Amino acid sequence: MPKIDPNIFCHKLAINPLIRPISQKKRHLGADKRAASIEETTKLLNTGFIKELQYSTWLANVVMVKKNNGYNQILMHEADQDKVAFITDNSNFCYKVMPFGLNNAGKPLYLYLSITDHAISSVLVTEIGKQQHSVYFISKSLQNVETRYPKLEKLALALVTTARRLRHYFQSHTIVVRTEQPLRQILAKPELAGRLIKWLIELSEYDIQYQSRGAIKSQALANFIAVLTAEEQTPKDSVWTLYIDGASNSKGSRAGILLEGDHGIQFKQSLQFTFHASNNQAEYEALIAGLRLAQTMGITRINIKCDSLLFSSVEHPQTNGLAKAANKIILQGLKKKLDDSKREWAELIHEVLWSYNTTEQSSTKETPFRLVYGCDVMIPIEVSLQNIRTTNTNENNNIANRRVELDLIEEDRDKSALQQLATKRAIARKYNKKIKTRIFLEGDLVFKKVEDIRKPQGHGKLSANWEGPFRIHKVIGKGAYKL
Template identity: 50%
Template sequence: MKKGIEFEWTPSCEESFKHFKEILATPPVLGKPKVGEPLYLYLAITDEAMAAVLVQEEGKVQQPIYFVSKALQGAELRYSKLEKLALALLISFCRLPQYFQGHQVVMRTDQGICQILQKPDLAGRMMTWAIQLSQYDLQYEPRHVIKAQAMADFLVEVTGDPTETTSIRWMLHVDGATNQTFGGAGIILESPAGVIYEQSIKFEFPISNNQAEYEALLGGLTLAREVGATRLEVCSDSQVVTSQVNGTYQARDSLLQKYLEKVKELSKQFEEVTIQHVPRERNTRADLLSKLASTKPGVGNRSLIQGLIKEPAVTLHLTKINPSWMDPITVFLESSKLPDDKKTTKALRREAAKYATIQGQLFRKGLSQPLLKCLHPDQMDYVLREVHEGCCGHHIGGKALARKLIRAGYYWPSMMKDSKEFVRKCIKCQENDNFHKAPASELSPLTSS
């Protein structure tokens, strides 16, 4: 036209223009979402980047609607994979609010981010993000086929880590800790994709060391079941717990037996559960979490899930407690209640001065010995059998058995008589005792004439 040539609109130009309008009307990459139809969100992360893809399904075809990508910087590079997933979800909501407000969004993922964000005991930035995400009506579905996930993976340039695709076992590290006032448990669950779930549990009840290890194991199995793990490999530095679960050790304590039954019952909900003993050096992270829970609540503990348990998972309940010699003394010391008989009242006051109650348990005081735990008649037979022929017993005599019971910290009024009677009825003592060769009847002396 600059050279003075007259412009002419030919039929071929008209055909090309129509084709150009069709291309502009139907772009080949991104599409316009249909009103009222749900949108599906896919996430992908690496160590340095994150990406999200929003698609809409038309039959069996997924049409891309929009995508978001971001390079992680500064402190974001040190986030755990679970935090990076939550951050990718939050950034998607912040950059694409018009889609999330006008459509029902369904997130498809193979990670347990839904269970973690819905926990009420989150701490730090994860709690803040969970509150921000709660304003949107977001639903979660398990990811069955890849489809648009391949596009999200392409955006973050995933190279394909063979350790994340070949291994299907979840790794669980548990540890329990106790001190004079509190107890705690540390749980670290790692998915095959490398997403790490950290949980710290504090116990608000008296607990022993073995009981804390079992509580940590039960808490770890519960967390693994909530996030959808099927194959689990458990690592614990407690040789007692691992050996009892594997059957190497026998659980003699009635409370530990109930814990063992609870663990086996919970393990049946998985396809495969293996537990192994590891040195404390290989279980340092779980040990730190358990000590953190047993001291005091932390502040800003990253994506740490902090829990609080007020009652043990397993308790021993006595169906019926028979009356015993301790009842009048305990009632007098706790409520100052006395019988009607004056003679009995005077004797009870004199006898109760030798005893004390600590947390509902009766103890006998002494001048030159520590407090002795008073036993109920239903418990005496078990204690006698364990001290006499247990793992540390060597079938001693009745008087020595009674003195050993006192050194062990137990007391009941007839312990000397009961110890002698128990030794007299012990079959092994009767079979291996060194009897004197004495006549069956007493000899009568005769005087010579």
């Protein structure tokens, strides 16, 4: 490529001679990035844009940026070529021409972090002599679970958020984080798990150093920005309404979602399932999708409206027959206690209910008390007697143990739901052996069962369970008919 004679014109970097040269430590690149850097370096070397360098004072890591950087025809001043050097796996190189957007010879930038209960902020500054000049500042309101992060995790979140928003600065400069908190020690722990290890991996591609804050300087600005960043008002403050509907036929299963808030704000979503599902199953999937949509928007108060019977779990006994079965057991217990004194049932109902709630159920293999509160019940007589639970009680560890029980209760409820489902299937198989299949033909007269949700309000147990007769108009198949 023809170049302009350096005697006529060349690039010369305006570098403060008082600034100490920066030589970055080589960072590890992944296999894909390493291969791409070698390929690009070979191209630049063949075209004469770079040259190999044996000795250097300024040295930067390779910055992988997906953009169309160009190279002009103006040469770098020979005395400044070693100041735009970079390190690779094979060797060190420097630019002979100035690439557009080059920022290798940048001096370190200093980062101050600040956090509050509802916000995080940071200020990126540069130092010239003893003076600091702001380069950039950011702030962010914490959302939902972020407000419950421990203090050091909030500080790490502030660092990660800054690195994401100011990626170009982090890639081109050494970033010195000035803080009085042990942030470096926290991120250097080998036993990190969850989001901290994810953040550590994300930050590992940058040259980040940590220093004690010393004088307050720009920390005051970071604190000021964090205080001014108000707690963001999210849709969770108002009650939203979720409308769901599902349908299933021979062509497949579909569902629709409508999430509606104040002032006519609406979010619509349609779903098509690749698996066979009944009407209730389709509406159940729609409900889950609707709740996930509300969760992503930070909505915590929601009113759900549907026209089907959902929830076949232990938390909703009214819809899976558990309530009717429990009432039957309670009634039997009352009859045993009352004998001929039927009018005293109100005085004994508490004893019967306590007995039922503290007895292990055959369908779930758990007591209703434990499924609700997450721990086994202790009756009053046990409190006054010496046993394992009372003698080993430690008030200091009680709260921590209670939190562990509450964390595990969801898993126990899931197991109970599976156990209940297995029991119901076993009973259904035994019952279905006695059922004789009957096939109807077009023109036959049949009655249709009335679903509980479609029964007239106020009729209660006196409402009709069947309606009709109806004449079969078409045989659809698999036990389905059009009336």
